[in-house]
Amino acid sequence: MQNQRLFNEIDQLQTEMVDTLMALIRLPAIGPENGGDGENQKAEKLIQILQDAGFDKIERYDAEDSRASSGKRPNIIAYCRGETDAKRFWIVTHLDVVPPGEEQMWTMSKPFEPQLKDNRVYGRGAEDNGQSLVASLFAVKAIKRLGLKPKRTVALAFVADEEQGSTWGVQHLIGKGLFKKDDLIVVPDGGGSDGGFIEVAEKSVLWFKICTFGKQVHASLPNTGLNAHRVGMQVALALDKMLHEKYPLKDEQFDVPWSTFEPTKKEKNVDAVNIIPGEDTVYFDCRILPRYNVDEVLSQIKRVTAEFEKETGAKITLELLQKQAAPETNDGNSHVAILLKKALWEARGLDAGVGGIGGGTCAAFFRKAGIPAVVWSTVDEVAHQPNEYSKVENMVNDAKVFAALVMS
């Protein structure tokens, strides 16, 4: 009964939810590593919205970062007091977004000028992580508007720096001792298009950059130089082959059941066709099943680069950009997973499954701290793509699930 009233209230708020999502998309929150100025402007807008929504308390935990013009990376916590404060319900979403990529690929909207078309909001950050951010906010807003009080205090955390390792984001908050072992933590930053999948485990993440240095010369005299591009490609291919051969095991509990090792970004080299490149840079994104030791994987990578150095005379450096080892244990029967399963059944009639994904969400840091966080949301998985969108229906339905969840 009470939940039905909440669901109706959330339906009433649909237009406001769309407007809020669009207002937030208009404020690009790109991290300094990706050429942006951080999340401060967006955070300030969000604080206004939170104040209007009737939260009991709003706190800021800024992490200092001189690379942002504000000098800080904002983390916001908005509280809705419950009958008890002993075991808090957290919903953690992130403020930052990835860069738009090639602008001409955006045909439905400009990246930061959102458009509502066919009940979808298009724009960078619409799905990742705007949809869930707004859904969690309006779940609490609906609770407040009906004058209800949840059993446990609800804390919404809006964090910085998720896309580049969370140093100034959730790790900063964990360092402040804000989370307790038996708190209930939901990270709605991943999931499937039907909302029927709860992620309780993730893979380890390993990102690295390989730079190869040879000798730049005229292309007609390659014998006088050392083609770094050729060596760089050979190294990348050798790594690709070695990693797939050495770490082939499958684990069906994960979506993509095997480890992935992908050469991704490639840095631009020379400007002319007739120059032998003296430098080559390639990046890898690896998502590794928890059964494998990441340090062991890393030592195999170093072995390959060292071999190529010896063979070719090129200098090859390896720079680690991210290394997050996932804990091997996962708990599909944690309290929060059970409550979320129940809320999904109640709000949406969904019998949800539990398992693992490719990883790299804030949940990894909670799990490492021994708190069994779950990742769940209803998304078409268009994050990081051009024409990223959020289905309005998903945003509204997920808000209902959050409302039912925190009232349970």
Ligand SMILES: [Zn+2]
């Ligand atoms: Zn995200």
